[in-house]
Amino acid sequence: MAMTERKPPLRTARWLKWRPWVQFGFLFVWLDPLMLRIHSFCGPVFHCYACPLATFACPIGIIANFSALHLIPFIALGTLAVISASVGAFICGWVCPFGWLQDMFARIPTPKVRLPRWAGHSRYVVLVALVIVIPFVWGDAHPLFICRVCPAGALEAAVPSMAKAAAAGEGVAWPNTIKISVTVLFLLALFFTWRPWCTLLCPLGAIYGLSNRFSGIFLRVSDHKCVKCGLCRKLCKYGVLPDKNPNDTRCVRCLECTKCGAITVGILATKPSDAAAPADVPGEDV
Amino acid sequence: MSETPTDSVGDDVTGRITAWRLIVTLLIALLGAGAFVYGALFHIIVIGGGAAAGPAALSGTTDAGSAVGATDSSIEMPEPQVVHDVTVAAIVRLADGEIEKPATDQPAAACPT
Structure with a gap:
């Protein structure tokens, strides 16, 4: 495909x-x-x-x-x-x-x-x-x-x-x-x-x-796009480490962490958005 | 080491864990829906009768002054009395299928808090 x-x-x-x-x-x-x-x-x-x-x-x-x-x-x-x-x-x-x-x-x-x-x-x-x-x-x-x-x-x-x-x-x-x-x-x-x-x-x-771990709408981190800059942790105000555990029980889904570009919303039965190599989908996923 | 792209949820491009999530999600949703239906059909005995009392019995709470309680058939129903206050409103246990309104339409006045 x-x-x-x-x-x-x-x-x-x-x-x-x-x-x-x-x-x-x-x-x-x-x-x-x-x-x-x-x-x-x-x-x-x-x-x-x-x-x-x-x-x-x-x-x-x-x-x-x-x-x-x-x-x-x-x-x-x-x-x-x-x-x-x-x-x-x-x-x-x-x-x-x-x-x-x-x-x-x-x-x-x-x-x-x-x-x-x-x-x-x-x-x-x-x-x-x-x-x-x-x-x-x-x-x-x-x-x-x-x-x-x-x-x-x-x-x-x-x-x-x-x-x-x-x-x-x-x-x-x-x-x-x-x-x-x-x-x-x-x-x-x-x-x-x-x-x-x-x-x-x-x-x-x-x-x-x-x-948060099993709900039909959840967060996922793209390993391809995450550069470990720590921006998502700074954006989160609720003690979550989005790059390590975006579906932490403390997450209220404000989605502020998604501003970093490596964290996206996943929906039930969808595959990870970064299945393609990063070069194949430039500028997307935010 | 696998070079398959992964994320923190554990998904991979095959969607294997996504299928796991799908199963868990659907299972809990079905259990929830089952609990809802069971509660609506079998667990609640509408005290006071009538369709109007039904929805109130669903949640076990009551609009201020409407005095509808929720219980099941195993609960011995005492004489009508205020058994609970939720901030400014009251749940009143009912006896003999009758709806007994609180003595006041100002439930806050009866609120012990």
Whole structure:
């Protein structure tokens, strides 16, 4: 087969400028502009269903609630499995409204620090402890039940609710101390690092991250094009070493690393784009 | 040493590992779809009945004030009571197939957080 007949690879870098707009566009799905109020259905993103503008229910809230009731959330788990198998953590980077919120804060020109690589594993502690074990053992009344400490719930649900109550002259029900503390720390962290919730604590991102190795859309490195310059590592803000493991569990699929030109998006059942010798496909693959 | 171009996923030009990925991906997707269908068809007993209550039971959550719980037939249903608060809304366990609304339409007022 002639090398020139090979289908050109995805030109990922061209997509990047659209990422904020894609995230913004999906807000019209999650923020319920049509007032559908499908709060009873599991959405794929981290967005509290108690938000006055929530279309769907938060999958993490569902899992935690079912754990507290000692039930298996088949439908939520099924939804997450299908999403994970198809697009995986692309949900985090391109679709999640809470990720978009953090991305917008990241545009504020404040000095930011990169969190250590090991920090990404703390999400699994949150997933296992706050979402599964604590609800299962101690029920929803435990102060560390995920919904009671979740900053997304505080910002998306509690704040609007408090504002509404205050505007109506009613008594304001304040969140508990832990929730306020977590939310304040989260808001502060927004100014000093990238996506602090996604990097450190997000249990949904932990689930999607697990699927990075097998999801239908993934990243691959072209050994032909990688010159070990380290640019991809500098571009990644989440502790991933894209040239060594582009499908790391910590990757949120922001695709910034693809700017280096050696990392491309692969789609299920497609062959590596650099099957041809580099000279055969000059200038492609970005 | 093989000179076959490889990448970090382990793919080679033969697509061998791509086939492995395809199998794993499809397997998990099928399991997920199966779990979804099983949950929708068999695991959920709609308490309170009616098509309107069905979707709410799917996720086990409820719109504020609608008071629909999700359970299966093995769960002993107590008298209607608020058993859970999710920030500002409540899941209410229902008894005898009746829909019992919370006492208030302002669920935040009942939120212990």
